[in-house]
Amino acid sequence: MARRYYQLPSLTGLNTFDACARNGSFTAAAAELGVTLGAVSRQVKALETELDCALFLRLHRGVELTAEGIDLFQVLSSSFQQIGRLCQEFRNRAKSLDVTIAATTAFASLWLMPRLGGFWQQYRDINLNHAISDNPGDSGFVNADIRIRYGDGRWRGERALKLFDDRIYPVCGRGFAEHHELLRPPDLLQFPLLQLDNVDPAWTGWGAWMVQWNCDISQANFRRFNNYVVALQAAEENQGIVLGWHSQVEALIRSGKLVRIGEMEIPAPGSFYLTWDETRPLSDAAQRLRDWLVETGREFTEPGNRAVV
Numbered sequence: 001m002a003r004r005y006y007q008l009p010s011l012t013g014l015n016t017f018d019a020c021a022r023n024g025s026f027t028a029a030a031a032e033l034g035v036t037l038g039a040v041s042r043q044v045k046a047l048e049t050e051l052d053c054a055l056f057l058r059l060h061r062g063v064e065l066t067a068e069g070i071d072l073f074q075v076l077s078s079s080f081q082q083i084g085r086l087c088q089e090f091r092n093r094a095k096s097l098d099v100t101i102a103a104t105t106a107f108a109s110l111w112l113m114p115r116l117g118g119f120w121q122q123y124r125d126i127n128l129n130h131a132i133s134d135n136p137g138d139s140g141f142v143n144a145d146i147r148i149r150y151g152d153g154r155w156r157g158e159r160a161l162k163l164f165d166d167r168i169y170p171v172c173g174r175g176f177a178e179h180h181e182l183l184r185p186p187d188l189l190q191f192p193l194l195q196l197d198n199v200d201p202a203w204t205g206w207g208a209w210m211v212q213w214n215c216d217i218s219q220a221n222f223r224r225f226n227n228y229v230v231a232l233q234a235a236e237e238n239q240g241i242v243l244g245w246h247s248q249v250e251a252l253i254r255s256g257k258l259v260r261i262g263e264m265e266i267p268a269p270g271s272f273y274l275t276w277d278e279t280r281p282l283s284d285a286a287q288r289l290r291d292w293l294v295e296t297g298r299e300f301t302e303p304g305n306r307a308v309v
Helices: 009-025 026-033 037-051 067-095 105-120 174-179 185-190 208-212 230-236 247-252 284-300
Strands: 056-059 061-065 096-101 125-134 146-151 159-170 193-196 222-225 241-246 266-277
Touching: 009 026, 009 037, 009 067, 026 037, 061 067, 096 105, 096 284, 105 125, 105 146, 105 230, 105 266, 105 284, 146 159, 146 284, 159 247, 185 222, 193 230, 222 230, 230 241, 230 247, 241 247, 266 284
Parallel strands: 096 125, 096 146, 193 222, 193 241
Antiparallel strands: 056 061, 146 266, 159 241, 159 266
8 A cells, every 4th residue: 555645544534534524424424425425435434444533423314423423523624715715816816807906115116106007007907016125034035925126036836037237337317427536446445435225135235346356345425224215315415426337327317316327337137027936826916917017128228218317
């Protein structure tokens, strides 16, 4: 006999026992299961033989559970109910028109939201929910149907599809740029550098950016923020220089709120990805959002569509 991993008896036998226990009758159980009374009796007998105990008292008016039968039915009924609820959740999820997408505050406000109107115009039947968090470990972020992440594309338990690469360069307010000519990375060190202290270790800060230019930042004057949108607002108000991720500052540069400094830039070490749980298939609605985002990301990075900065 093949070894059963969970040391369970026949699942057919357990299912037959559950039907008999719920109905209080072998005959009613047979009708529910669509089998003969003899088949029900044989399954129950085989189960009792394997467990080496009686599960039912056979009475003239029907059957009653023994003490062992009551114990088994309580556990089995609870387990079957939990499995049933989970399976129904899977079925509902596959048909659901609700999709939750997660992103950081900056990415959501500066890249995603200005574009989502196009998705709504195309798919008015899909209800989009948003989980906005700068902490990738936040429960709302983790439990979203689709997440927009920055990194190397490798996250445990998640499938990842690249959205686009990015590039990083310093930006400042228009007034600041008009009064200072900054052409080389070392020139930046004499001014306030707006530094993001991010909970995501993949995020590139001034230290990692300056290393690319062999600059010593030990004497740099940092002003620290824990929110990228606020750091960008400080730069708009001419309070210092901030690292601009092209995907998130190109619209601000086009509008004149920010100005790019010189020609110095580095490619972002990581990329932006769409991710979802590898054990939870995407619903049809979520797949439509995923495909739309991929196409929108492709349009954003095509050379002919890039903003001139």
